[in-house]
Amino acid sequence: xxxxxxxxxxxxxxxxxxxxxxxxxxxxxxxxxxxxxxxxxxxxxxxxxxxxxxxxxxxxxxxxxxxxxxxxxxxxxxxxxxxxxxxxxxxxxxxxxxxxxxxxxxxxxxxxxxxxxxxxxxxxxxxxxxxxxxxxxxxxxxxxxxxxxxxxxxxxxxxxxxxxxxxxxxxxxxxxxxxxxxxxxxxxxxxxxxxxxxxxxxxxxxxxxxxxxxxxxxxxx
Amino acid sequence: xxxxxxxxxxxxxxxxxxxxxxxxxxxxxxxxxxxxxxxxxxxxxxxxxxxxxxxxxxxxxxxxxxxxxxxxxxxxxxxxxxxxxxxxxxxxxxxxxxxxxxxxxxxxxxxxxxxxxxxxxxxxxxxxxxxxxxxxxxx
Numbered sequence: 001x002x003x004x005x006x007x008x009x010x011x012x013x014x015x016x017x018x019x020x021x022x023x024x025x026x027x028x029x030x031x032x033x034x035x036x037x038x039x040x041x042x043x044x045x046x047x048x049x050x051x052x053x054x055x056x057x058x059x060x061x062x063x064x065x066x067x068x069x070x071x072x073x074x075x076x077x078x079x080x081x082x083x084x085x086x087x088x089x090x091x092x093x094x095x096x097x098x099x100x101x102x103x104x105x106x107x108x109x110x111x112x113x114x115x116x117x118x119x120x121x122x123x124x125x126x127x128x129x130x131x132x133x134x135x136x137x138x139x140x141x142x143x144x145x146x147x148x149x150x151x152x153x154x155x156x157x158x159x160x161x162x163x164x165x166x167x168x169x170x171x172x173x174x175x176x177x178x179x180x181x182x183x184x185x186x187x188x189x190x191x192x193x194x195x196x197x198x199x200x201x202x203x204x205x206x207x208x209x210x211x212x213x214x215x216x217x218x219x220x221x
Numbered sequence: 222x223x224x225x226x227x228x229x230x231x232x233x234x235x236x237x238x239x240x241x242x243x244x245x246x247x248x249x250x251x252x253x254x255x256x257x258x259x260x261x262x263x264x265x266x267x268x269x270x271x272x273x274x275x276x277x278x279x280x281x282x283x284x285x286x287x288x289x290x291x292x293x294x295x296x297x298x299x300x301x302x303x304x305x306x307x308x309x310x311x312x313x314x315x316x317x318x319x320x321x322x323x324x325x326x327x328x329x330x331x332x333x334x335x336x337x338x339x340x341x342x343x344x345x346x347x348x349x350x351x352x353x354x355x356x357x358x359x360x
Contacts, residue, residue, distance in 0.1 A: 001357065001359075002355075002357065003357070006353075006355055009353070017349075017350050017351055018350065018351045018352070018353065019347040019350045019351070019352050019353075020352075020353050020355070021342070021344065021347065021352060021353070021354050021355070022355045022357060023334060023354065023355065023356050023357070024357060024358060024359065025356050025357070025358045026358055026359050026360070028359070028360075030337055032359040032360065033337075033358075033359050034337055035359075036359055037336075037337050038337070045336060045342040045346075046336055046337065047334040047335065047336055047342055048334065048335060048336070048337065049332075049334050049356075051228070051231045053230075053231045053315070053332055053334070054332055054334075054354070054356055055356060056314060056315055056320070057315055057319060057320055057321060057330035057332060058321050058329075058330065058354075058356075059320070059321055059322050060356055063356050063357050063358045064355055064356060064357050065355075065356045066353060066354065066355045066356075067329065067352075067353075067354045068351070068352070068353055068354075069329040069344070069347075069351065069352040069353075069354060070351060071348075071349050071350060071351060073328055073329050073331075073344075073345070073348055074326070074327045074328055074329065075321065075327045075328075075329050078321060082355070116353060119351070120351055123351075132327055135327050136325075136327065139321050139322045140322065141322060143317070143320065143322045143323060144301075146320075146322070147299075147300075147301040147314050147315070147317070147320065148301045148303065148314075150301065150314050150315070151300075151301035151302065151303045151312045151313070151314040152303050152312075154228055154231070154312045154314070155228070155303050155304070155305060155310060155312045158226060158228055158233065158310050158312065159305060159310060162226070162310070164305075167305055167306070171303075171305070174303075184358070187358070187360050188358070188360060190360075191360035198360040199360075
């Protein structure tokens, strides 16, 4: 988890008018997200979103996803995976090199954090600040299906809270059918069904089924 | 009447209501206490926000006994509306204009969520500052 990295950025750039807000999309609430948050000792707002409302509002389908928002409250970048990349998919290969993966992620992380610093320093003149029409293009999609999927997902979380596990998985199935690209719906539903399942054989089978499609979409950052 | 769980824009309440196939009828005092909405001359209102009842569709929103159809109100606001098979749990999503994809202004959707100590924080608290907003998860 990268909470300590975000906390360090908040500390570094707080006096330059940047606020970092982290949101845990965790339907298990503090029981699931709490240990990670406590370990990071955040002084930035580190929030817990049991219904995945932020994903619903911003149209996000995976974690991590990161938005940049300017001083006027407008979206400058509507959703990037940060330094997360598809390198992890090679873990199933026999000659997988863990150190090489960590080095690659470290390189991407340094690049991404430099991009944030550049935007904080130069605002709309930063090469990483997107034009409004590009932000709009990235937000576009079948909004009604996405909204319906979010509602079914939330229904699943409430049914799960009520101890109605089977009905919950039925609602999650509807959410997943309406928004098959959402890894958050899949993995949260698996996790609620059985801790560990979100990174187990079902997850890896779903990743394999992507074939040559990306797990984390890479934009220009 | 039966007790139903209502989730609207992420807030969970329980209320006495009469669920139908696609309708959820609440008596006015229950509606006001559990959701903040009330029937007024301008339509269905919560604080300064009013949703006019479309002409000719009064019976879809308000019944002869005064009960209000919360599902019709939600649909009118562009909220996705779903419920479980028994009609005991109803979920109304974010209104259409609250979702980023529907905002020509590109204004980042506001939200209020608790931290680990239960203290609420809103994105709007950071207005006037740049914000990096990160979604992550433990799973």
